[in-house]
Amino acid sequence: MNLIFLGAPGAGKGTQAEKVCDLLKIPAISTGNILREAVKNGTEMGQKAKSYMDAGNLVPDDVIIGIVKERLAQSDCENGFVLDGVPRTVAQAEALDEAGVRIDRVVNIQVEDDAIVRRMSGRRVCSDCGASYHTDYKPSKIDGVCDKCGGKLVIRKDDQESIVKDRLQVYHDLTEPLIAYYEKKGVLKTVIGQERVEDTSELVRRALGV
Ligand code: AP5
Ligand code: ZN
Numbered sequence: 001m002n003l004i005f006l007g008a009p010g011a012g013k014g015t016q017a018e019k020v021c022d023l024l025k026i027p028a029i030s031t032g033n034i035l036r037e038a039v040k041n042g043t044e045m046g047q048k049a050k051s052y053m054d055a056g057n058l059v060p061d062d063v064i065i066g067i068v069k070e071r072l073a074q075s076d077c078e079n080g081f082v083l084d085g086v087p088r089t090v091a092q093a094e095a096l097d098e099a100g101v102r103i104d105r106v107v108n109i110q111v112e113d114d115a116i117v118r119r120m121s122g123r124r125v126c127s128d129c130g131a132s133y134h135t136d137y138k139p140s141k142i143d144g145v146c147d148k149c150g151g152k153l154v155i156r157k158d159d160q161e162s163i164v165k166d167r168l169q170v171y172h173d174l175t176e177p178l179i180a181y182y183e184k185k186g187v188l189k190t191v192i193g194q195e196r197v198e199d200t201s202e203l204v205r206r207a208l209g210v
Pocket of ligand 2: 131150
């Protein structure tokens with residue numbers, strides 16, 4: 001199945017994508033994770049992306065479209081994939097269509113803005129593998145240490161409250177129009193992401209029929 005997970009920053013796209021990908025044995029493609037890796041490695045793309053990301057703005061469409069096309073061409077995407085955090089603008093969605101990328105379902109995870117701001121303050125991410133945790137809702141077994149790779153857990157620069165508010169504004173202005181875009185194509189399913197992680201997972205599975 002070829003899937004897109006849509007939603008505001010912190011709606012739980014990454015959390016839910018990981019579960020669906022484990023279940024369906026397909027890769028999750030997170031442009032956010034790919035960009036953070038590029039920033040960490042100091043590549044040319046990373047250097048270009050860093051200032052946009054730190055400020056909570058979107059990285060230019062041409063950079064994102066290049067990343068996604070390259071990733072989708074890899075052999076592990078043949079049996080399906082989850083696009084997590086991409087597309088994020090109508091131009092990105094149109095570029096996927098133009099590239100002939102078939103999308104079976106778009107899961108729109110809906111969470112109110114004030115719940116997002118509260119949630120982001122507890123997020124911790126692994127500085128090595130990018131795995132995501134939450135101090136209250138998904139704590140690591142050892143405080144500050146990644147369960148998966150032993151890496152150090154850190155607070156993302158763009159999770160500061162003022163930047164989260166800017167990211168939410170960017171979401172409403174540029175990404176929310178994708179709800180109507182995919183609704184029109186008849187592939188959209190909206191799930192409430194406000195409750196516990198497991199409750200949302202159940203709704204996502206039902207929406208996908210898996
Ligand atoms: P990206 O990494 O994609 O960030 P985002 O969309 O803002 O989404 P997040 O990763 O913040 O949230 P999420 O929805 O995955 O939530 P998560 O599962 O982690 O992008 C970062 C930046 O890169 C962008 O700002 C932009 O600059 C750039 N970028 C990336 N893609 C781009 C694109 N396509 N175009 C242009 N620029 C792009 O959950 C959040 C926290 O809440 C976690 O701690 C989690 O444990 C917890 N949590 C999850 N679900 C629940 C729940 N139900 N209850 C309680 N806690 C929960
Ligand atoms: Zn890790």
